[in-house]
Amino acid sequence: MLDHEPTAGFTGGLTAIWQGYGEKLSESERLPADGLSADLVQGDGYRALFVVLPPAGAPSEAHFVAVVQAAGAEGCRYLTLEHGVSPVDGQAYTVLGEWTADGRHLNLGSGPAAEPGDFLAAVGRVLAQSVPVHAATRAGVPESGKSGGRGLRGLRGLFGR
Template sequence: MSEPEPRCAHYQFVHVALRTLVFQEARLAAALWELDDPMALLDDIALQVVRACRGEGEGGELRAEQLTLHKLRLGAHPCVVIEMPEPVAATEAFMIAILELRDLDASPDSDQAAERRYFTLEYSGHRPAPHTVLCEWTAQGSHMNMGGGPEPEVGAFVTELARFVLD
């Protein structure tokens, strides 16, 4: 039995649309952290992805109510973790982490250029339990596989990210 193909809306939201916007629109990462309820923003992105997938003859559905957003601190940095619907195919993601490398403890007057980092915790198959891979996308569009990832749980994901970001 062959492995299923990644769902268009799931894959495109994580690996193309949201990633591209995070790096091209610095305000997006800040808005996800600062807005009381950024779900309407995520829903708009998801709807655009679904429309594009349908335009390519692909089905699929993705809405903000299927996502869970967590606002955390990774050291002094704001980190937004988005839990995706359960992945069913390799390269679909359990979670995304958007990290701004600005210091939340610094003076609000400081003029920090907030570099952003974009991580994914991806599904890579069952063997016999779900196997994860930790990856990072760069602003230049490179997808770096950092090897086997943690359990698909927010705390484990953030703890693993801290090893790469805070060390």
């Protein structure tokens, strides 16, 4: 996925997958691909497929996804910036998350503002601070049905399941 750009480009290919999976869902579960985009980015010591998802509207939906391969690593990590809403005061916040190859979701703590540069900087900090115990491999992906968030459902097929 990080080695070869699809013929339709990353955004075009992802949009086609998003819409294809949407056709398998009921109308009420579908989310338009409005705002969906994907680009290959190079960071300090990593490269990533950076995905901007349609606007997050409910808790646990993701704003962004980064499928990241650190320099010299065989596998990839699947990091997210997720939307949250405080049940106490209704204030919005973000959470950094990670999906492991065995389908577990890890909460990596408070996230930055939902801005691309802020998220990518946070991705760089996560990579610099940790070595994944259960890093996703090129074939490993989040298991379908684990999230419950609309945005992540549309990405299940992008990574092979």
